[in-house]
């Protein structure tokens with residue numbers, strides 16, 4: 001069932017039927033979801049992470065048929081969204097982090113600073129080819145796509161800003177001990193997809209997995225422990241935070257389609273957002289994204305792409321090394 005539904009959503013010839021797709025902006029119309037109360041008495045921690053809306057305004061949902069799945073509908077401010085998008089494009093795909101760019105197709109300058117080199121492309125063709133070639137970057141423990149194993153010798157530092165962000169969401173959901181140790185940033189040009197899989201590479205499979213969506217909207221399929229089970233389709237929009245915890249941590253999931261429907265805000269930032277200081281982000285970048293000239297290339301990129309940050313804990317509690 002999973003593969004069939006994946007194929008239907010992926011089919012380029014058809015506009016997907018969104019009637020059966022859960023839309024968290026229309027929660028009352030949908031009996032597949034229910035509202036979930038969050039424990040947001042962490043105001044002090046929150047004040048130290050700029051770029052998030054006040055937690056009392058967050059809307060959070062669970063899925064009736066998929067215990068363990070939690071979705072927080074865009075808790076970010078507009079400046080916050082811009083910050084994380086530019087981190088994913090400008091900074092994260094750089095050494096010592098690993099990127100997918102093939103050494104036979106791209107020289108060292110592009111592979112070590114893709115975003116900078118993308119802005120320097122001379123022709124439209126070269127720009128487009130370079131833009132869509134970036135599909136993932138890994139950091140913390142690097143995910144090995146072939147062996148599906150992590151290795152103590154294959155690590156790069158986990159960025160402090162993303163670590164803090166994940167630990168904050170984890171603590172609000174009651175996972176005080178969560179340690180962000182491995183991340184994959186997935187880049188999805190419109191037209192790309194990610195087929196059904198289970199994330200079982202981590203020795204620690206009981207810690208939740210945190211997934212952040214930015215830019216264009218994804219149709220996300222969440223299934224069961226076998227491909228026989230019928231998946232539920234969700235719309236994941238810019239800023240949405242999806243948590244796979246408990247039973248759902250080892251369930252099949254996929255991204256069959258990216259919808260080009262998100263209008264990127266390319267205007268001055270709203271004035272009413274309280275995005276005052278802190279030391280947990282790169283505050284120069286946080287300032288800069290408010291400048292339209294600075295923000296323009298990032299805005300152009302996400303006009304037809306989606307970005308997903310996928311964060312996992314690798315080690316079991318108390319475990320210090322893998323091998």
Ligand SMILES: O=C(O)CCC(=O)C(=O)O
Nearest residue numbers: 184186199211255308310
């Ligand atoms: O892009 C997404 O929402 C999911 C990505 C994913 O499942 C993965 O990286 O394992």
Ligand SMILES: [Fe+2]
Nearest residue numbers: 197198199253
């Ligand atoms: Fe996954």
